[in-house]
Amino acid sequence: MSSxxxxxxxxxxxxxxxxxxxxxxxxxxxxxxxxTKTLWRRYRQVGKKGLKHYRxxxxxxxxxxxNTKRGHF
Numbered sequence: 001m002s003s004x005x006x007x008x009x010x011x012x013x014x015x016x017x018x019x020x021x022x023x024x025x026x027x028x029x030x031x032x033x034x035x036t037k038t039l040w041r042r043y044r045q046v047g048k049k050g051l052k053h054y055r056x057x058x059x060x061x062x063x064x065x066x067n068t069k070r071g072h073f
Contacts, residue, residue, distance in 0.1 A: 008051045012043040
């Protein structure tokens, strides 16, 4: 995970413990309240893996299977 992703995990953990409000987390992460709310929902549902960059959440193997389904080799 990148340093930004690790910071997001730390901040979302503080939100979960009640130490921070989402609005305060948004300021800390330099995101809008709405973006922070989306991150918070994904963090609650998936955990810290949910905060990983979207494209990095999938392995190359699954991408390879995706290409073969479309007829690409």
